[in-house]
Amino acid sequence: MSNKPYVDFEPKWVKTPAPANSYRSIFRWGDPDFVKYPKESLYKLMKERFVMTDEDFKNYTGSIGMEEVKLDMPSKLDQVHIDALKEIVGEDFITTEDYPRLAVAYGKTGYDALRLRAGQIDSLPDVVVYPDTSEQVEKIVEYSTLHNIPLYVYGGGSSVTRGVEPTKGGISLDMRKRFNKVISFNEIDQTITVQSGMSGPQLEEALNNAPANFGASRKYTCGHFPQSFEYSSVGGWVVTRGAGQNSTYYGCITDIVMGQKYATPIGVIKTSSYPREATGPNLNQIMMGGEGAFGVLTEVTLKVFRYMPENRKRFSYIFKDWETAQKAAREMMQCEAGFSSVFRLSDPEETNLMLRLYNVDETPLWKMLNSKGYKDMERCLFLGFTDGEKGFSNNVAKNIKRIAKQFGGMSLTSFVTKSWEKGRFNDPYLRDTLMDFGVTTDTLECTVNWSNMSQVHRDVREVCHALPNTIVTTHMSHCYPQGANLYFIFITKMDDAEEFRRYHATILDAIQKSGASMSHHHGIGKMFGPWLEGSLGKTEYGVFKALKDYFDKDYNMNPGGTLGLDTPEDEKRFLK
């Protein structure tokens, strides 16, 4: 974030790469060589807020996971099954070794990181398989169904809901190695069909280079850029109903998907790929959100968009307070002038942090803000950029400017947005650095309608702040004419997995009680599963059970809590 050396004390930030085959290489985010740590001013602010001292940053609070993974947990799967799987994928593409098994056992929620740091292995697949083709996946699903072997899928591994965790052991399909190919590209229809294990960067790279790759007449973009972009997979986006940071223009993944193919226990399911249909309930929308509980997603057909970064208009504004800023954002979303691509409004507490994170505190803007009456812990930062055809893009930016002014917003130029762009995919690295000193950060998000936004914001923050010395920042992103996603980030001194889990549950309770939806784009997984039936209603939730019974009556697909489908009744939470 800033390359300036520390003047006073600098904590013992772990700057060395995570060793190969180490625990750290599993729980740490992404690139083993990349390190991110707070600059000095931010470090000082944090100490103050967490009531910590330099002393607390001299030693790590626990293991930092540099040791090699060695488990005393041999595979419990019969050799006959392993041989059968070898028959399907080839013997080089299956393993029962410790490291590759642990590498696909966890996702990236704080709960996962804390457990791994403590060496707490709650779940482990018996075998990891690396499929190459849809036919292989179909055979594996058939086999696991026939022999009642639990089957899990690991795409990019960035789940924050315990979505990939093989709580019942069995087989885990690691899609990263081979299940990541382009199947077809159609420039007339502007669509691409890929295997579900393809990563975000692989897809974007393929599309940006469409002329060379497919003989296309122009470059394209996938339009889907979640914060986890670099370490997430197309399949993960789809089965969890994800959303990218540019979704306000490009749509969420549910808007981008044209068609899907699944290997399910009752056979292959292939949806249609028409832009719209009136042929009964929408099968694409039934399958998206299944989170692997109905079968394994093998192929996805996606819309693609023209790659026109030259038309992009960056903007950022500061508003005097959260209520006014919300009104401005709502007017921007409802005025029918087109939507900007990134559209992000931070609440006062997040603004306080972000202006430092984006180095605004090192510019003349900082003083000007105070002198113009945009007060710290009241002011709200709004930033984003537009996409699309030039005239469209200009018109969106022009209207945002008009409305920002109307609501007393002051332009901060494109500087802040550019800073945000630099860090947009690497904030998760910061978490690992802080966690070494017992400071945990994680996120929860939810959907709200405009009329309920202030209440949800207030209620959830109140619960988060009940834990002393906690920073809780909130932003609105993924906006719509009828509402928006509220994204809560909490940072607090905490190094115990169970404590994390209790805290997380308390916030989830608060989100639901406040009238917000449980998830806008992270999905449900096994972590949020106990709440789902209570959140949707018993009769409504019964639809999911009916679908599960149709596709996978023996519960072999991602079993052990996914969508709460096989959560024991006494573990379910009913708040309504």
Place this chain on the structure above:
Amino acid sequence: MSNKPYVDFEPKWVKTPAPANSYRSIFRWGDPDFVKYPKESLYKLMKERFVMTDEDFKNYTGSIGMEEVKLDMPSKLDQVHIDALKEIVGEDFITTEDYPRLAVAYGKTGYDALRLRAGQIDSLPDVVVYPDTSEQVEKIVEYSTLHNIPLYVYGGGSSVTRGVEPTKGGISLDMRKRFNKVISFNEIDQTITVQSGMSGPQLEEALNNAPANFGASRKYTCGHFPQSFEYSSVGGWVVTRGAGQNSTYYGCITDIVMGQKYATPIGVIKTSSYPREATGPNLNQIMMGGEGAFGVLTEVTLKVFRYMPENRKRFSYIFKDWETAQKAAREMMQCEAGFSSVFRLSDPEETNLMLRLYNVDETPLWKMLNSKGYKDMERCLFLGFTDGEKGFSNNVAKNIKRIAKQFGGMSLTSFVTKSWEKGRFNDPYLRDTLMDFGVTTDTLECTVNWSNMSQVHRDVREVCHALPNTIVTTHMSHCYPQGANLYFIFITKMDDAEEFRRYHATILDAIQKSGASMSHHHGIGKMFGPWLEGSLGKTEYGVFKALKDYFDKDYNMNPGGTLGLDTPEDEKRFLK
């Protein structure tokens, strides 16, 4: 269409209103006092194309249905059930009389009209009930489930798929009389919640007058204007997954719906009303398309849009041929400059008819087209208008102009579009007028991707034209970056219901074989039901059966062929 008197022979067009309680008042479209008939030049063209003479237009080919409805088909429902229903809705809101029963027995496909003209009563409800509240509907569903009485719903009655037809008798709920109220309006969220029986004009009127009706700060529009607008209901739009003529900008109904409430045999289903969610399969999308087979839709929450007709830009262009026109349309949809509201491209045969229908043959344009090389039966008419904020609307129109020019399109000014607007909701009246003389017209529509559009167009037209002396016109509307809806209209000499049905089936076969989707926005109903399983695939279609078994295991909700759910196996058609 033209008020000029005929110079030569004028057919005996039926210009008198359909008498109250007559068959004609049921099978005729809409307003009993409104009459539409072709102008003389079009009449002459039609005679030529159908190989008919003035003699054929001197006498009606059959009954024109002026007689009063009198049936010898008494209600078969036990008095105890009728008394129980009276208990629920009050005794003034239930009837077993002939006329109101027949009035809800049919929709508006040509098959319905031909049957009614021939006095062929295949279906009739035993009793018609007029509910007032959702609670009443819930009690009726509960009662009909308990006693295994078939339950049907009649909204606007404009179904062209036999969607409303009570093929098993029982109860029909006529929603028009009382189930048409606004439940709530939320200006902050820009949403309205209404009872499902509300008609298009009732909804639009409520929104256009939002300041007076709800104390709102501005006027709104529903954005959903199917050709059937005046005689269709919100509930019908939703359960069939309809689309309005302005859907390219406002979206189809599946984009506009925020939330739904149903009375089902297993209880009330209430979906959430958030703009987006990642909480498993999307319940809103599961319920939309149910066509009454899962339960009765009682309440709908819809997005509303700002009413800004002052920003509308009308345009029309003529292209030299269908292939070039398609390419231009595709570029307009893919260039990311925003979408126009109405976006309609006619093929050469439709253009031939439309230029007359819109009176272009009476203007100097007519000659100019020929002299500029836009040849009859090759040229294609493209028209539409934009909506939205002024800058947005202007930018869309500007890009359409730019692209039209690029593909050799010539502007026809806004004149043609205005003519189209005048007739946009009343073309169905023309059908009734022609049918009196044994000329039948009807429509089929389907979704195609751009890369398959030419083939579908060619294949389906070929089959339609296999019947001699048939006019088949096609237009593309409801467009998307990935494809469009193709809308086929056939006009032919035909006055037998069974002949119609066979012809209709042949075209539907052709649509499916050509690779198009069975329906873009008309739905499936009982008429298209036999094709659905073959179209979607057995395993895929099984999802619908699983949902049906969950909601209505005894098949009392809209039974007798809806979505093919209880279609006998030997009546199903598998083409793939």
